[in-house]
Amino acid sequence: xxxxxFIANLPKIYGLYTGGFLAFVVVLGILxxxxxxxxxxxxxxLAATIGLYAVIGIISRTSEVxxxxxxxxxxxxxxxxxxxxxxxxxxxxFIGMAGTLYAFGYDGLAYVMGxxxxxxxxxxxxxxxxxxxGQYTVxxxxxxxxxxxxxxxxxxxxAIAASFTYVVAxxxxxxxITSRFLEIPFEVGVFVGLAGILVCSMLGGMRAVTWTQVAxxxxxxxxxxIPIVWMSYQVxxxxxxxxxxxxxxxxxxxxxxxxGVTNPHAVPFTDMDKLNFMAxxxxxxxxxxxxxxxxxxxxxxxSVRAARNSVGWSLFFIFLLYFSAPAYAAFAKLEVYKNVIGxxxxxxxxxxxxxxxxxxxxxxxxxxDGILHLQGLTLNADAIVLATPExxxxxxxxxxxxxxxxxxxxxxxxxxxLLTISNALSHDLYYKMVNPQASTKKRLMIAxxxxxxxxxxxxxxAAQRPAGILAIVAWAFSLAGAAFFxxxxxxxxxxxxxxxGAVAGMIVGFGLTLFYLIGVHFMGMDKxxxxxxxxxxxxxxxxxxxxxIVVSLLTQAPSQEVRNFVQSVRYPRLDQA
Amino acid sequence: xxxDDKKQAYWxxxxxxxxxxxxxxxxxxxxxxxxxxxxxxxxxxxxxxxFYMGAQGALIIYVAIIAxxxxxxxxxxxxxxxxxxxx
Numbered sequence: 001x002x003x004x005x006f007i008a009n010l011p012k013i014y015g016l017y018t019g020g021f022l023a024f025v026v027v028l029g030i031l032x033x034x035x036x037x038x039x040x041x042x043x044x045x046l047a048a049t050i051g052l053y054a055v056i057g058i059i060s061r062t063s064e065v066x067x068x069x070x071x072x073x074x075x076x077x078x079x080x081x082x083x084x085x086x087x088x089x090x091x092x093x094f095i096g097m098a099g100t101l102y103a104f105g106y107d108g109l110a111y112v113m114g115x116x117x118x119x120x121x122x123x124x125x126x127x128x129x130x131x132x133x134g135q136y137t138v139x140x141x142x143x144x145x146x147x148x149x150x151x152x153x154x155x156x157x158x159a160i161a162a163s164f165t166y167v168v169a170x171x172x173x174x175x176x177i178t179s180r181f182l183e184i185p186f187e188v189g190v191f192v193g194l195a196g197i198l199v200c201s202m203l204g205g206m207r208a209v210t211w212t213q214v215a216x217x218x219x220x221x222x223x224x225x226i227p228i229v230w231m232s233y234q235v236x237x238x239x240x241x242x243x244x245x246x247x248x249x250x251x252x253x254x255x256x257x258x259x260g261v262t263n264p265h266a267v268p269f270t271d272m273d274k275l276n277f278m279a280x281x282x283x284x285x286x287x288x289x290x291x292x293x294x295x296x297x298x299x300x301x302x303s304v305r306a307a308r309n310s311v312g313w314s315l316f317f318i319f320l321l322y323f324s325a326p327a328y329a330a331f332a333k334l335e336v337y338k339n340v341i342g343x344x345x346x347x348x349x350x351x352x353x354x355x356x357x358x359x360x361x362x363x364x365x366x367x368x369d370g371i372l373h374l375q376g377l378t379l380n381a382d383a384i385v386l387a388t389p390e391x392x393x394x395x396x397x398x399x400x401x402x403x404x405x406x407x408x409x410x411x412x413x414x415x416x417x418l419l420t421i422s423n424a425l426s427h428d429l430y431y432k433m434v435n436p437q438a439s440t441k442k443r444l445m446i447a448x449x450x451x452x453x454x455x456x457x458x459x460x461x462a463a464q465r466p467a468g469i470l471a472i473v474a475w476a477f478s479l480a481g482a483a484f485f486x487x488x489x490x491x492x493x494x495x496x497x498x499x500x501g502a503v504a505g506m507i508v509g510f511g512l513t514l515f516y517l518i519g520v521h522f523m524g525m526d527k528x529x530x531x532x533x534x535x536x537x538x539x540x541x542x543x544x545x546x547x548x549i550v551v552s553l554l555t556q557a558p559s560q561e562v563r564n565f566v567q568s569v570r571y572p573r574l575d576q577a
Numbered sequence: 578x579x580x581d582d583k584k585q586a587y588w589x590x591x592x593x594x595x596x597x598x599x600x601x602x603x604x605x606x607x608x609x610x611x612x613x614x615x616x617x618x619x620x621x622x623x624x625x626x627x628f629y630m631g632a633q634g635a636l637i638i639y640v641a642i643i644a645x646x647x648x649x650x651x652x653x654x655x656x657x658x659x660x661x662x663x664x
Contacts, residue, residue, distance in 0.1 A: 109631035123643040246623030266628045268613040308647035326632040571659040
């Protein structure tokens with residue numbers, strides 16, 4: 001069969017692709033030495049990569065139902081791992097995380113641990129069982145386990161709420177990168193990014209998105225690692241940043257004393273207290289194990305065994321970027337403390353001006369002596385990753401590469417999210433609840449038109465530049481965690497859990513989380529135990545569990561049919577007795 | 578062959594494994610963070626230890642937990658006759 005041959009050839013195809021991409025970067029680097037202008041390099045990078053994703057999307061388009069929703073369940077664990085990796089790592093991970101670590105030092109590690117440790121929960125508590133259940137979406141599981149449309153409907157609402165806020169952030173990220181590197185207005189940049197997203201996910205559903213995401217993973221990881229390997233070599237003489245930045249941390253500690261820094265990089269709980277650190281980590285972990293666009297990916301593996309292995313590969317590929325992010329932050333900080341602070345303001349390099357123009361860097365002569373002091377330099381967290389290649393004096397081609405990587409991160413996540421939203425509407429709402437007789441052709445047509453509609457609405461919201469994107473991303477985690485995690489976990493591990501319990505638990509968990517974050521963030525409500533709004537799920541998640549258990553015990557035990565269902569998901573293969 | 582006893586034994590083993598691994602996950606994450614200022618006094622590979630754990634150590638252990646779980650469960654599947662047909 002043609003497909004099997006395609007699967008067998010995957011390592012060769014992506015190997016050639018990786019080599020070709022590296023060659024492309026080298027050629028551009030050589031052209032830069034011959035005087036190719038920076039603006040042209042930016043254009044070539046973004047146009048070439050978006051074009052590449054479009055071609056992959058078009059080649060792997062499909063209109064067959066199981067290919068559209070679960071890529072034919074043929075994705076090998078390693079490649080599914082890469083796809084999960086790029087689905088997972090959004091603009092926030094790629095652009096935001098190292099910047100947060102730069103600003104907060106140790107306290108930023110709450111994000112690193114939260115966004116990786118959650119995969120332990122995915123692997124142990126969720127992925128194998130969802131794969132054994134083997135349908136298309138997360139609301140499908142809720143509908144089957146808790147019978148009827150109530151649980152399914154709440155699942156649809158929560159999936160759309162969490163995914164939509166998340167997708168707005170991605171399109172915003174894509175808009176920032178395209179507008180900065182193409183030098184076009186932000187509102188136009190948003191729609192350029194959107195066009196890139198649509199060609200991949202509109203045409204071929206999960207199959208096209210999967211193979212595009214693998215390609216995007218390769219670009220984003222190359223783009224992330226090259227600058228820090230380079231800086232590590234410059235600073236320490238050894239090109240292994242993950243091992244060598246301990247040395248950079250020591251140098252930073254010495255410089256911090258000289259400069260009189262009040263929140264030293266490696267000292268815990270200077271920006272966030274211990275309770276908030278732990279609460280945020282908890283919400284990010286539980287949210288990870290409940291985000292529909294990630295869980296859906298584990299339906300695409302060929303077997304339960306492959307699903308288990310695939311979670312391992314996913315975390316491995318995510319790990320490559322996350323354990324490099326603190327190194328990125330450390331080398332950037334060292335570079336700034338050592339070579340930027342203390343120089344005469346009149347002699348600052350060109351990057352200061354070009355980043356000041358987009359409002360992400362500010363320089364002030366605080367002492368009035370013409371020298372740049374620490375207090376006089378304001379670096380926006382979002383500028384760190386994108387600007388560091390220039391700060392460290394690397395060739396501009398590296399800055400273009402990093403921009404292409406950031407764009408790949410934003411686009412791949414947006415693809416996955418849009419697919420989740422349109423599946424929730426066309427599969428869960430329309431096909432399963434409104435019109436079960438709908439033909440395949442009609443369902444896919446509805447999926448595609450809804451996808452287009454949702455994407456345009458999301459882009460319109462993103463063009464308004466809603467404030468506090470990072471906070472909104474964290475809210476999506478709290479909301480998804482509180483709505484789905486108890487119902488999914490208890491659904492597998494506690495056969496006594498019933499419909500009434502699940503519905504009550506989901507409503508209470510989701511509702512309380514929403515109430516707390518709106519109350520604290522927008523209404524000036526007093527914090528409970530000092531917990532910040534970003535960790536709103538701290539209250540919603542346990543409340544969801546407790547409500548679900550209490551209500552289940554107070555109402556009738558589930559039927560034999562439901563108990564058989566629970567048995568069926570617990571065993572990869574179950575012979576009929 | 579899947580008798581009820583055997584099925585129950587498989588599930589019990591799965592639960593025990595899951596509980597132990599979640600215990601390790603909890604210690605690596607929350608216990609280390611709870612004592613972070615004290616642990617940070619220790620130096621490891623040139624890093625303060627609590628910083629190292631948050632930035633790399635915990636992540637390596639997370640990957641190991643998942644790999645060990647997948648490997649053990651895949652073996653249990655075969656041992657207890659619940660593995661999927663090879664295709």
